[in-house]
Amino acid sequence: MSSLSTNQPTPSRFSRLWNSNMGYSFRRNPVAIVSLAIFLIIAIASTLAPVLAPFDPYDPAQIDIMNSEYPPMWVDGADPQFFLGTDDQGRDLWSTILYGTRLSLLIGLCAVALQAFLGISIGLVAGYVGGRIDSLLMRLADIQLSFSTLMVAIIFLAVTQAMFGSETFNQYAIYFLIAVIGVAEWPQYARTVRATVLAEKKKEYIDSARVLGFGPIRIMVRHILPNSLSPIFVISTVQVANAIISEASLSFLGLGMPPSQPSLGSLISSGFDYIFSGSWWITAIPGVVLVVLVLVINLLGDWMRDVLNPKLYKG
């Protein structure tokens, strides 16, 4: 296919990616470009929260209850000090959103990393080994999937909250959230990975590796896994969006991040009580951020699915 006679220098990884089909379709797709741009802005801004935020919402010394419920800049009665206004406790909403988004993203990514680790390992083993182990693991996945994520999470978090008491729970809330969202959704990965493994396992390069005497772990990790990455990428974007939503829902229900360390969900929740007293911004602005964040991730996922076209990815 290629002109091998000419000895071109090996292109760098980036230019290879840029000139690949994926890079080409990205350049041609304005939705993908805008989505990625917005996602990067949100991600970078929230990562740099300690630098960008004028206040530290975690520091009680910087919070003055007298400052509570200032509206955003463009509304009458705003305090120019607080760009997006303040919440019910007098925290600067802009700073709180930056920190909250950081928390939401962190929980989302870590939870997905945990899901991916569990799901990919289980999916690889189930698909490659097959037989009884496959049946056992997939029935486990079915059972896990037959409970909704939120239900499992609510029960688990409510029980832990009752067991450890509110204070301890709040201290370790972030780990509990990651664990519960991570564990609840692994079957998504496991099923997708298993399906790809079954397809890849039939190809001759796997037979070739077996004839060369490579062990099952080497074949799974070095040969099958790299060829199963496309569906894993696609499912990961969707799962990050889902995990952020789950976290927000749990926090909204009071089972997630405590009000002293608000994520986007707990911020929305805390503002909810004031929505009828006219302080709509405490709920609305973090809500918009959450919706935009989840939307761009999903749009990126859609685009990626079209490009990588993993026919196997269908739940």
Add this chain to the structure above:
Amino acid sequence: MSTASQQTKPLLELKGLEKRFDLDKGFLETVKLRGGRLTRERRSVHAVNNVSLNVDRGEALCIVGESGCGKSTVARLVAGLLSPTGGEIHYDGDRIDDRSRAAMMPLRKKMQMIFQNPYASLNPRMTIQQALEEPVRHHNPQMNRGEVRDKVAEVMRSVGVDPSWSSRYPHEFSGGQRQRIAIARALTVDPEFIIADEPISALDVSIQAQVLNLMLEAKDERGLTYFFITHDLSVVEHFGTRVAVLYLGTLCELADTRTLFENPKHPYTKALLSAVPKLKDEGPSHIRLQGEIPTPINLPQGCPFQTRCAFANARCRESRPRPLLQTDGSTVACHAVEEGRLDG
């Protein structure tokens, strides 16, 4: 050939090899409603039935047959990718079909396989260098980086792959080049025995010649023994020293290449040979077979070829012919040949 095989042990020996694939796997699948009653029955594909043959050192044994005759299954059984349902496989005097993966390891250096589809037999996410280095490292952990690189470069040169291509990925190569790389990969461990499963049937005519030449060269230079699976009889005539004809997983005829092409005995072999389109004679003149290959599920009693054979009689429908040695050294499994019915 026969004198040579008396002096030395055969390199590969298949003894009554059998392979069945169960179609109904779980318990529930075996339960069927027949005539208003629930019965348990298990259907299975009889892919290989009682195949016995030897491969001597230095020869190129070709297995020919049409699709579904079990030739690829035989290759996979020998390579240890499948385990036989019955029978034994001996390599260099030792039984190998019941060995664990670890016990097979020393054999993996001696026995390699080349696959049909060069588009699928290389890992698409590995560069050529990685693909070739991996087996060398795995089988020679004592080698240092430099030695591994030298070994890979040497093999690449010997198969006509430019070592400067090594940082490229398989999709950047054409089918013929990929097949060369696949052959190089098999040769990196210095094997003595190569199982080739239709290695050229996915390639273009002009490229087929290149790859066949490469395999012949490797045979001369490295003293390789080939177990060559193909459906292309002109390749067999050119490449093979002996030929085994399979039909529905059963051995029909086994003979030296020249004997088989000059004097085919089994009615199926005759039909097969006559069906090859010849370049320079006028019009088709092949032996027309009735019907088509039946499915290998629950094979009929008697000779597997009876449904299409013009010479089949009551005996052929009842008992399965056994492979018998003929005067010219070939082995034929056919009642009609045994009784001399075909000569009349």
Add this chain to the structure above:
Amino acid sequence: MSLLSVRDLTVKFAMRDNTVTALNQISFDLAKGERLGIVGESGAGKSITGFSLMNLLSRPGYIDSGQILFGGQDITQLSEAEMRKIRGNRMAMIFQDPMVTLNPVLTIGQQMVETLRAHRSLSKAEAEQIAILKLREVYIPSPEERLNQYPHELSGGMRQRIIIAMALLLDPELIIADEPTTALDVTIQADIMELLLELCQSNKVGLILITHDLGVVSQMTERTLVMYAGRLIEAGPTREIINDPQHPYTQGLINALPQQTLPGQRLKQIPGNMPSLTAIPTGCPFSPRCEYAVDHCRKILPEIVRYGQVEVACHEVSRLQNTNFEEASA
């Protein structure tokens, strides 16, 4: 007058950054009832020729220039509706994989009756009678029962017979067969080829057989075209081309067959690979692989010219003749 006359047909594919010429100035004629073979390796453009003749090219491929005169009418200018009247009716195509042509959810009978009634005003019963007749013509046992079967219930050889019967349903003047037996076994292939030959001869149907197998071409066709990298490089009577090929590529293709060499000897291989359509060399496209190539082969594209009984696109064909002659006499 010839049944089909292709003049300077050029087909291009619009790729991401450029256009690729898949067929380059192909010209040939087919007389009524003549059987023509198109030979070449993958990427030579032989299948694209078949698709162009049926006006079946789909994006990104398109006919850039040239004419395809079928019965005196330029079919490249026809609308899709007008083309549909010709396709299947006066011109039929047989594909490599029968499962692509047969609809898996309709019975054989439904598909045959549908095709017939789309082109002829027939009652269902009449159409079925014709279908049974055609199935009998291709030696399908108990055709009445086959009509109620689905494609997956039949074997590969049987399906290809049914495809042939369907191609013959409307008594076409031309059948284009694209590798019709590549997916089949040798013994079945021989049967199908014999059947196709017999039907073409008895019904005076023109046949264009697209294949990579020179043996098949030699048994089936009267004339042969050899294609390389989207160009026609040699055309003439099949006998001539097989027995006395002129173009170095055709020679190489024939000499590379294992039958042409003594067992165990090195085959006469053609070095290198067919160029990809995106990187066709200047001058003669075969020059990088050609042992006779001289300087001007690499610079100037050879025109296709008559040489003896065949037409060849090679600068060096006369010189080549002499060297071959010397070798033979030496």
